[in-house]
Amino acid sequence: MTLRMAKFAIGQVVRHRVYPFxxxxxxxxxxxxxxEEWWLAIPEHVRPRKEQPFYHLLAENAQTEYVAYVSEQNLVPDTSDEPLRHPMVPNMFVRAPDGSYRAKSVPAN
Incomplete structure (x- = not known):
């Protein structure tokens, strides 16, 4: 199996290519x-390949906020510049004046 570099970075805001979040x-x-159960629960016609980066997101849609696990093939950059409302974002990230996010530093144990 050949690993490739992730296309997106921690702190980057993205949108799902198909679903509205x-x-x-x-x-x-x-x-x-x-x-394997999670993967098999995805309908076969839209099931992503396993051999690609997968991203953990603090996600939100019109109704709620949640954590999502999404394949790289299903993500695109979000260029809306809208702030995120997920309640965990301020715990993990700092929003810069230009609207970008950077991870908060975590103290070593």
């Missing part, structure tokens, strides 16, 4: 790292 990336897996 957006979010901020807080972690990246180089390949699929969820359960």
């Amino acid at each position: 957006r979010g901020i990336i807080f972690d990246v897996d180089p390949v699929f790292a969820n359960t």
Whole structure:
């Protein structure tokens, strides 16, 4: 299996290519790292390949905020410049004056 570099970075705001939600990336897996049951629950005609980066998002749609696990092939950059309302964003990120987000530093144990 050949690993490739992730296209998106921690702190980047992205949108789902198909479904109406957006979010901020807080972690990246180089390949699929969820359960087989989770993967098989995705309808086969839209099931992503496992051999690509998968992203953990603090996600939000019109109704709610949640954590999502999304394949790289299903993400596109979000260029709306709208602030995120997910309640965990301020715990993990700082919003810069230009609207970008950067991860808060975590103290070493």
